[in-house]
Amino acid sequence: MSPNRLGEGEGAIRRERILSFTFDGKRYTGHPGDTLASALLAAGVRVVGRSFKYHRPRGILTAGSEEPNALVELRTGARREPNTRATVVELFDGLEALSQNRWPSLLVDFGAINSLLSPIFIAGFYYKTFMWPAAFWEKVYEPAIRRAAGLGRASLEADPDTYEKAHAFCDLLVVGGGPAGLAAALAAGRAGARVILCDEDFLLGGRLNGDRHEIDGKGGGHWARQIAEELASLPEVRVMTRITVFGAYDGNTFGALERVADHLPVPAAHQPRQRLWKIVARRTVLAAGALERPIVFGGNDRPGVMLASAVRTYVNRFRVTPGRRTAVFTTCDDGWKTVFDLLDARVDVPVVVDARREIPAALANEASRRGLRVMLGAQILDAHGAKGVGAIDVRDERGRTLRIAADALAVAGGWSPNAALSTHLGGRPQWSDAIHAHVPGDLPRGMIAVGGAAGDFSLAGALRAGAAAGLEAARAAGFEAPAQSPPRVDDEAVGCAPLWFVAGARGKAFVDPQHDVTIKDVAVATREGFQSAELLKRYTTLGMGTDQGKTSALNGHALVAALTGRAPSDLGTIASRPPYTPVAIGALAGMHRGAAFKPCRLTPSHRWAQSRGATFVDLGEWRRAKAFPLEGERDWKRTLVREVRGVRTGVGVCDVSTLGKIDVQGPDAGIFLDRVYANVMSSLPVGKARYGIMLREDGIVFDDGTVAHLAPGHFLLSTTSAHAVKVLQHLEHARQVLWPELDVQLASVTEQWAQFAVAGPRSRALLERLLRGAVDVSNAAFPYVACAEFQWQGRPARLFRISFSGELAYELAVPSTWGDATVRAIMTAGEDLGVVPYGMEALGTMRIEKGHLAGAELNGTTTAHDLGLGRMMSVQKDYIGRVLAGRPGLCAPDRPALIGVKPSRLDAKITAGAHFLRIGARPSLANDEGFVSSVTFSPTLGHWIGLGLLSGGPKRIGERVRAHDPLSGGDVEVEVEVVNPVFYDPDGKRLRD
Amino acid sequence: MRIECPFCGERDVSEFAYLGDAGYRRPPADSQGLAERFYEAVYLRENPAGPHQELWYHAAGCLSWLRVTRNTRTHEIIAVGLATQAPGS
């Protein structure tokens, strides 16, 4: 049943199809082309929500995305979405919507009692009412307010839909598909320019769909569809509907949200729900039209009170009327269009109240021809009716009040340019006395506003300016664009007198209906001194929320101006920031969720590790084998002990490809390396590798690794896995910015080489079998820190005799694509030697046993001295970090420096992050002496060990201190002994054998 | 923002890493008052409101260090050159 659907006639709905939907569980019907709002109005549903603070019944105010009242929860379950505006929700069969802010039901609401308590909900109530006692805020006030005043409920289930991102580039971006935007796109498109036109509606045409216009003798909607067809035929023009350009960003970049499947019950297979666009445009035509303003009077929030242009849209486009007796309250010529459209649709208009004392003769004549009751110089004081308008009180020009029956009221307060995008980059709008509103001021470079968005409210002006802007954009992009004659349209009256609010109303008069901000609230804020636009917003909440005051801010400012004897322009404006309308977090995240949240880099031996039943750990972007547990080996410690012992007594293999590898070549490579490493590298002979540390220019250690001299003028650096990218950036800076005169080139080869550590006393035996003489690995020919490049099985290979584990060890590098084959070959060659694959756990344990450094120690606050590497800092040359590393504060003897710790009671566990305290000292910042940086259970020693940074460092070896950890629950405090950080083979004999 | 890399063309700012004031000059090792000069070079940088010469690194592109003149008030990119070339050239 659709009591308010008008009889047959044009419009943009397809009556032959019936769509069924529910609102608050009740079943209704509508047609394709309807919005949820138009279908509810057609069904005679007036109350669609309850207000935020007072829980007053609210109806539909607008027909667009600026809607403050008609917010509903759409869909159910995991797809439930709160705060969707019924005015832009496209109707589909099976749609389910729920009203918000009502309990127990929409028409009987418990919270409406708040209305009686309105004195405590006055402006600034957040700051005043709930100040005392402080404990009450969390326990009493906040939960109560949250329950009473919410804006919908988010679904707590994971979103089952996908969201994607897209990029586009164009000569001209047209924002808005009304007459101005269509004219701009057509002019530029015909010239051959790349044009993107975006409209948030699902139907192109803008006001041409809501108003009755003639263009070149055809209906406005018809003209719009004809232009749309021509635009679709132009290969360089892309027209998008259901897309909101929500933000303007630096560099002519725009953010836009396309609602790909919001108009469907569920997205089709492989279809995203929404698509986030990043559009880069040489030129932009802002043709976003204008927003109609209300007039504030008593009971102006009652269901049935609607903006006059919205009434026209419902009548002309959706063939729906908000009421059968619809009064009109206007202060401008535009409101009269609503009067005549209603009458032509055979809707009764009991009275037209025009606040102006004089109106154009043409309007007056037409009114008298139709026998209308017109009250000039009059104002509506109050609208009455508990569940919607039933009557209005009008004060005539002589001050007498009379009551007139009406079941709906159209309000026309004039138009404000919709120029939010013009202010996103800091532009300030300017006040126009001609239209009593702000027009775009200094626009971002390349943007031009036309039509309603520029404050030009005539159709002829919109078409003319749009076409001119389109031509200009095409010419700027280098296209020949001959001017074309504009289409013929009728003149129209666009006069407007300002009327922002009506003084003397008896009922509550709402300036911002979404936040229940009344005239009284604004008056209180004004009295208390909150008189600028920004302060008013924060103090009263006027202009906050999902609509950001699109239909309320200017009225509020005008009210403050009137109360303080100023002009509305004196208040300034609120800077509009992106997004223009709400954007779901899901759309901003796009595909970057779950496993795709960040890239995952796999090592060359990943598949092999999987086949061995490895467990994995994500370190930065890398996924690395953590351990290789044998079947039935459920305790991580057993696996760790087996892998470490396997290496220390036999031989093990580990993928170390994730270490950064930087190739350095050129005649000046040695000089260059001397300047970026703290120790000398130029003296390194070909065929040798050397451990090195790099400092930042401020003297702090940046990274460590090895430098291998592969051939004259050819070095290969390794970096930590975590810093591979940063080190290259740092080196490129040194090469390009600091010393461009050096003849040296850099290239990252991390991805190009797979590298395996083969470690343990039997590693040499394994490599002899594997390499079969491709390189002599005997101790004499290939001693500790030797390196070589050679051919192995017809492919290049590299061998380094370096060790992280502390055992006799080698690292073998092969081209990445041969990594998998190589690790399998290593396993085969070592099979009867008992070769064990080992992962990050064993690697980490062995490096702590050897006192080697990792990220926990190279943490961006430690100096070479702190880490026991002070003697590496060359005094013979200049290098990055040399001078500032000598600052007194970085050389102070009490700085925390690297030491080892072991528990005094050997069965105790140490936790990483525990802070050092002297025995007997109270835990406090003043008594803090450093912290434990790395810990492990040592299979070699049979107890827990750790590395740490302790005030005074190695001077305190032999002392006992406390390791205090208040965060880990269990082991709060352990007494530890300070020891040499090299727990295992401190003389390094095993490396060199 | 969009930065026009001399090698790669106009690219989105997300491809670049920012360092800061391009006026940084590393003091020569033999200069007087080295500690003070390094302190000034490392910590005291220009931060004007308006046109500013800055170093940007095309991290997701050609790995060039660029000398970019950017208006810090408006984010307008006024000029882009390679950092290997002397400032102003």
Ligand SMILES: [Zn+2]
């Ligand atoms: Zn580049």
